[in-house]
Amino acid sequence: MTVLYNPERLVFDVLAEATEPPPAVDYLAWAKKNIVFSERITDHPGPYSEELVPFFSEILRALSPEDPCNIVSLAKSAQIGGTICANIFTLGSLDMAPGDFLYVHPTEENAARWSKTKLMPLVRETPSIAALFSQNSRDASNSVLYKERIDGRGAIQAAGANSPAGLSMISPRKQVQDDLAKWQMNEAGDPEVQADSRTKAFFTGKIFKISTPMVAPGCKITQNYQEGTQESYHVPCPHCHELQELKWENMRDHIDPEHPEKAHFVCVHCGCEIHEYHRAWMVKPENGSKWVAKYPDRARRHRSFRIWMAYSPFERWENLAREWLTLQQGGPERRENGSGAEQTFFNDWLGLAYEADNRAIEWETLRDRAEEKGFKRGVIPAEALALVIGADVQGDRVEWLLVGYGRNRYRAVIDHGVIDARAGSHQPGFKEHSGHISEPEVRAALDRLLVREWIDESGRKRTADRLAIDGNAYTEDVWSWVKRHPKSRVLMVRGGNVEAAPPIAQVKEYDKRGKPKKSKWTSRFFSFNASQFKLRLYRDFRKDEPERPGYIRFARGFGDDFYQQATAENRVAEKTRTGHSRYVWVLPPGKRNEIMDMLNQSLAGAYRFGLPYWTDEEWDAIEDRLSRIEAPAQGDLEDHIAAQTTAPVPKRAALEGEADQSPLLAAALARAARAAQRNR
Template sequence: MTMMYNPERLALEVLAEICEPPPSVDYLGWAKRNIVFSERITDHPGPYNEDLVPFFSEILRALSPEDPCNIVSLAKSAQIGGTICANIFTLGSLDMAPGDFLYVHPTEENAARWSKTKLMPLVREMPVVAKLFSQNSRDASNSVLYKERIDGRGAIQAAGANSPAGLSMISPRKQVQDDLAKWQMNEAGDPEVQADSRSKAFFNAKVFKISTPMVEPGCKITANYREGTQESYHVPCPHCGELQELRWENMRDHIDPEHPENAHFVCIGCGCEIHEHHREWMVRPENGAKWVAKYPDRARRHRSFRIWMAYSPFERWENLAREWISLQAGGPEKRENGSGAEQTFFNDWLGLAYEADNKAVDWEILRDRAAVSDNTYRGIVPAGVLSLVWGIDVQGDRVECLLIGYGRNRLRAVVEHVVIDNRAGSHLPGYRVHSGHISEPEVRAALDALIAREWTDEAGRKRTVDMTAIDGNAYTDDVWNWVRKHPRSRVIMVRGGNNENAPPIAQAREYDNKGRPKKQKWSSRFYTFAASSFKLRLYRDFKKDDPQRAGFIRFARGFEDDLFQQATSESRVAEKTRSGHTRYVWKLPEGRRNEILDMLNQSLAGAYRLGIPYWTEEQWDAIEDRLGKLEPPRQGDLEDHINQVQPQLPETPEPTPAPAPEARPARPVRKTLTAAEAMRQLNNR
């Protein structure tokens, strides 16, 4: 049988097939058809429910090819469901519009964790996606950071912003830049610029930038929000129908501290109260809720959105009000992170960047605050201080030590400042050193005596220091040789980190040329603290002049002006990188010193290692009870009282070194108890 074909018809059929537009890419519809959340992934298991998070629907439409914009950015509160939105964009793209896809996290470690805990569980629970990828862990196309479709038509590359190599491996049409506000400069420059450049070759590229804001100025997601349409979600009043944005100031001004369960907004139209039970009705588009752009003319290139906790079904308004009340009261039950409780509230709850105090108060204000009559003289532990921590800074010709006291309500008190240098005879009785370097035996002996010394408090009780945090960034081997002779529960090495988004304190890590962690002899006792966040908090607390406010910093009487000048010496300023982009760094003016500022932060790192910022009211009570049981002070003579009011360490003759500490006459036995020992006794009960 002979088959007859019409060549012209065949050519037209092929041409029609080629010219046929691709099927519509509908991320919202795809999510409804395919996503079923398990209890392992979310607290709201079941199929994707648009009614639960209706504000994400328009964002998913903006990510589709039908919307002409190339950039979609979302500034949001924490734990509001933004990652789910990003995962729908990622997996929906690999299914409906295959191609290379780049998903960037702040670090490669974050990227690997996302792949294992977020991406793969979702892939395995979605048959339509699971069939696209190999399930063989030994398959080269199925690694933790790279997952290629079986047919080779597309792949997901997960990368860290800290790795320029990871950002240069593929040229994706689509990408997600997750936790953008936490990205830090890498060795090649600005990682956001590097990631953006990977998609510039495509006229129809889609870049989804998503993050909880951090510190402003310098917050990347906030900058992107301002560059775009600046869309906010408007909802109708349940009483009069007036469309309005839910603003934090509206709720804040109507919070009753005695009844946080009555937290509400007030309609800008009719003045009626809007309560939480109205939320489910208000946020639905069928009732009039919609996104409203401040700059709609920018929509062709960049659509930017902001959504915060008040709209979310995952958190109650009462909890939001309680968090604010607790923050204002400065309750000891607060759990602070490296950026402080106030910043955490603005970032995680309100979805707003926290305005940083880039410059400290004038140093004269701190000096005058220390001179008030009810302050103790330096060297005396003031009332309210329940724990003592040394911060020690190591220089080439001296070692400087700052003693800080900690108490309830985040109180900090600067108690004493000691310098060990070639004039140490005027500071430490019995010690004469030559260069003041940490490697000198005399300097180490002086440090031994200093951290073992007892300090008299206002009640006349003898107190010992709970923790010592010494700078280990310079002369590390010399510092380690001194540190290792002391218990790790009492002495640690610390260094400041340059990552504004790092945890308050973390174990220091060293890496070889291949990026593999190196095991150092001091690894278990060396910690990196969030120096920038500590400085931001310190500068905020410097502005507090009410001793009852949470975070108040108290200075003893008798310090020289130089101490206050050093404590306020640095400023956070904008700096242009070689690539022409802006970053924010801490700068020390030429000719100024900053050892006091460093020691304030080093002491706080020691306090974190001890757990002080996390102690509960009951733990503070236990420490105070034990201190109250110490032996009452003996009745001294007039000379003792004079020395207690304004202690001066006697000078020693120039010649020979003093006898070793163990050769000195033994002190009378006193019943002393450190805060750390009190905590250990409490925990062992």
């Protein structure tokens, strides 16, 4: 059989096929066609719905090659669905525009967890993606942190910002920088600069930076938002249809404390009320809602967006109002992000960086306030229901500070002293001493400190509930003293330098291969977020009304040097080797900061006991326990002198027993009893 063909046409057909541009990369259309969320991944299972989160559509368009910008940044509230955008960008790129892709988390541990719990479930549940990757766990191209397409046309590498190695040896055309505000400097410098440099070789490269803000100045996602177009989502008023941005201050000023369920905005144009049931209509683009850029001229390089909880279908306005009212009324903190309830509210709910007090209040102000409104030194105020000692270990002495805690994050600085080898006792002031923690006399004095009694305003004798001692220096010597005492009374603490860390976490040590190893003091040694504790301390120093949450009250007579040490450090910008800035705490030359350290060590001890999260019921149990302690009969002057000079050294059996009747222990037992009753 003869086959007729036109050689010239065949040549043109081949040329046309070779030169035809690839199909448009449309992430929104791809998500609608391919993404189906399971109940394991989200509380809103089913196909991707643009109607549910219409404000993300423009962000997905900005990530497309059709948009000329190279950087897209998103500052957002927590749990608003921003990671969905990042996952669509990641998987859609591997499907529609194959190539190397980098996904960076704050740490390698976070990256591995994301790969196992977020990425792989989506890969397995998305047929178009599942067919691209090997499902064999033994395949070298399918590890937790590296997954290559079967045809070799692209791969995704997950990395941690804390590992310079993970940010090298790869040149991705596209990347995601997740939780950017939590990134910390690594051994090679600024990880954001390192990650950005991996994509600079591509004219059409895309970098998606996404995070909930943290503390400003110094918040990376906030800096990126400010450097870009600064786009905010504007919605029409359901009454007059004029566009406006939903701002927190607008809602805050119209919250009725008696009816938080009626939380609403007020239209800035017509003055009518905008309620939550209007939200679904307002956010739809067909009704006029849109992103509005403050600096549209920057769109060619960097488009930046901010979206917060008020627009999200995943949270109710009533809960937002209740959270704010709880904060104003001094309710217990419910999140362990190390920055206090106020910062948590700004970060997680409003999607805003919390403006930090980088410098403390003038020390003279604290001193004068203490002399005017303070209490007698060594006498426990009625509001101080729990007592925690912070102890700082120096080469020639051990200093201690007794702090009382109460409702509404109240703190009272009650007493302070120094232990040295010669005196073996608690000496006020800051004289030069020569007592190291390893000396028997110093250890004996610390033993006596644990059983020392202070008088409260009702005349009752009370001992400290817990002691948190500095274990950062002379760790072995500190441990040899700590281990002689029960876990319920004594723990070791040290300050950490990671701003995004939890308030307190168990100290972890690693072997040469980077694997965790168990140390003898693992269960007794804790690291606290020193940076956030200092920020909180400086905020609370400024509060001069006792009713305000976090108010700190000082005893009279501590002296100038005491307050100078409490306010010694400043948070300042420091230039890195790459020319970028990071914020660090600095102690000026010639100054000391032991008082600040002991305030934070004491707070770490309180956190370890869960004290900042106690409910009113738990505080009531402690108050009731204290009210049943009888005040001793009034003695004469000789009795008081004898009580101060003959404090007994505790026996080992008593120190190691768990039966000391401290208020904190009694509260813990009361909580356990109530839990048992509820279970029955």
